[in-house]
Amino acid sequence: MRPVFYTQEVKAPNSRARAGAIHTPHGTMQTPAFIAVGTKASIKGITPAQYQELGIQSLIANTYHLYLSPGERLVEEAGGVGKFMGFSGPIMTDSGGFQVFSLGEGFGKKLSKFLPEEATREAGVAHYDEELATSHGKLAVIDEDGVSFTSHINGSLHRFTPERSIEIQHALGADIIYVFDECTAPTADYEYQKEASERTHRWADRSLKAHRRNIEKNNQQGLYGIVQGGRFEDLRIESAKTVGGMNFDGYGIGGSFSKHDILGILDKVNENLPEEKPRHLLGIGEPEDIFIGVAAGVDTFDCVLPTRNGRTGGIYTKDGKIQIPNAEYVNDFGSLDPGCECPVCKNHTRAYISHLFRTYEMLGPVLASMHNVYFLTNLTRTIRQSILDGRFEEYKESFLARYKK
């Protein structure tokens, strides 16, 4: 028996949507599930004591960040990342593969998953600042064996290889760890994407071997492979087949950029991954994206948006997103999302939270993050129930009709 495994309860009749559970040494999570992002062993703004009432079953921390600070040895000494941060449930660690992108090709773009320049300008968002990027250079450089990083904190030089990433993740001690992959830019051309995906496959093999070599950790931690392939369908399918054939404990689907239609290929990706293993869609997403993912057979999701949007005033509601600091909410005495059962909505008004943001009280970002995380965990919980009840499609239609109105 592997330390991490999936059990299915109900499969929807007309899609790959499924309800089940992922079992780990630190507990079981009911899927589909939203996994909160806790990069530096902290879901920004939320204390572990609040996880349960916010529906947080699990979180994903980051190898690169914890390696830089406080260092994997210290976390190990503390008893692992869960013990260190005071959370007893299941935890994942991402391998640092995303930082290959955000500190490499993504560096200086400010938009971590950048859009083409015109679309960027149209959307009114910051775009590539060439002077900034070139004055600092990339912070990550890739070669066949691994990636050299310049610390974004103090400029010191560091090196990750698949073996090293696994070694660090062994020390961090999460239930589910990931192979070291290369997250490519969505704008990468076919040739580069092919090259990068194939390298990621070689790294997946090396990560797996490194994990198996450590008998003790291999029996305590599950290892997920990662599918890449960018926006190219044939590369995605090829990647799913290759990584899917390697007998990982689960599969992450990486490099997803919804605005580049990569989610459209998801169904074909999952068609080529083993049915009996859990699938995680890395870094996604928005409520619309979650429905796409679930329909395609994804079990778990993680995304920075609920906490990042929350910190900056963006609030999820059943009627779409709102900007709580905006003038129209300063005297709105309703709750953030009318009808929401979260502790924030039960106790506070939009007017109050708008005030907190406008006066830079840290409680504003905290309450907003709490509500947003609840919104996503509750969404996946409701989706799960709809699958169990055999009405996933109806629920999807009704939710999106209102959300996107």
Next chain:
RNA sequence: GCGUCGGUGGCGGAGUGGUCAAUCGCACUUGGCUGUAAACCAAGCGCCCUUGCGGCUACGUAGGUUCGAAUCCUACCCGGCGCA
């Protein structure tokens, strides 16, 4: 009363003869954020016309000098400080 310094856009505060509707910060308005270099970033912010290296009105008030003034001169009004 005399002397002196000063009055610039919601506020603070640059500018001190042309390229100034006026640097910058704050405030304000709006937008963005998808494995977190992110409690962040961007745009707008006198009025008007969808437009434009567009028109109009503006730098205490009123005049004046000049091809041209927020910038120079005169008077007045207001404020700080000093002396009476």
